[in-house]
Amino acid sequence: MPVLQFTDKGIYCAAGDFYIDPWQPVQRAVVTHAHSDHARWGHRHYLCQQDSVPLLQLRLGADISVQGIPFGEAVYYNGVRISLHPAGHMVGSAQVRVQQGSEIWVVSGDYKVENDGLSGQFEPLPCQVFITECTFGLPIYNWQPQGIIFSSIREWIQENQRAGKHSILLAYSLGKAQRLLYNLADAVPRFYVHGAINAAHQVLLANGHPLPPVHYITPDTPKADLKDGLIIAPPSAAGTAWMRRFLPYALGVCSGWMQVRGHMRRRNADAGFALSDHADWPGLLQAVKATGAEQVYTTHGFSSAFARYLQENGIAAEEVRTAFGQEEEEV
Ligand SMILES: [Zn+2]
Ligand SMILES: [Zn+2]
Incomplete structure (x- = not known):
């Protein structure tokens, strides 16, 4: 046996x-x-x-x-x-x-x-x-070192700020989202997250994982507050009413699939970052x-x-x- x-x-x-x-x-x-x-x-x-x-x-x-x-x-x-x-x-x-x-x-x-x-x-x-x-x-499928990917994400966020757009990154709620938070904490003054990400985040914070604080986005979150922040949402939020209220925005997708160009077009994304877990x-x-x-x-x-x-x-x-x-x- x-x-x-x-x-x-x-x-x-x-x-x-x-x-x-x-x-x-x-x-x-x-x-x-x-x-x-x-x-x-x-x-x-x-x-x-x-x-x-x-x-x-x-x-x-x-x-x-x-x-x-x-x-x-x-x-x-x-x-x-x-x-x-x-x-x-x-x-x-x-x-x-x-x-x-x-x-x-x-x-x-x-x-x-x-x-x-x-x-x-x-x-x-x-x-x-x-x-x-x-x-x-x-x-x-051959990833760039994550340091290079995070640098391009930082540049993309700054570019959006100059263009007067909100930055929204789509990332899987358990795993990828925390990885973004951990690695962008020094570059982003405030993170705003979707409920799916917030739930996991609170559990991880309570258990001592070194993650930055986040703001859970509600319908009452003033739009002006989002200006210099970064919004992180799960892929399922793409194209929903939840997302449309952040217009004007630039949408970035963080996934290994972004290494293949067609996948980015299919997601209607403005930027694709081939960051995979x-x-x-x-x-x-x-x-x-x-x-x-x-x-x-x-x-x-x-x-x-x-x-x-x-x-x-x-x-x-x-x-x-x-x-x-x-x-x-x-x-
Ligand atoms: Zn698996
Ligand atoms: Zn897995």
């Missing part, structure tokens, strides 16, 4: 009788991070990294049964050793290392190798089998090689293209079907 297997409920460890990021209700779920396609409702018990606990409670209810553990600490289920390690994707995001005897499997969850200052530094984990996401598993092509390759894995399974994203590339380069790789990848970073 392999350490982990792919079932219709999710990635399953038979010896330890637990699932990793299952998409059907199960007794014991080990959850990599709080995004909704990985942390689903209805499990009897959740195990996650300790910083994920309040985010899981925010999304799934305060009454869930959940155990949070620090990075690197081991928990045993029926003698199977489980530990969580930084994935660098968002606050509390973890890779799951599962060890049975001398056999080690690692499930990456979502990850990026660049350190954003909030999510921890992705940790390469030697293993025999690595299960990797590949949201951006094509060679065209997922690894780019070189990042995926770097991560896979660092594990030294003899077998790789590729999950959501460009999983067949990435598996094929690994095979051609002498690494046994196979695509597996999962239910991941249905929310963040969608076009």
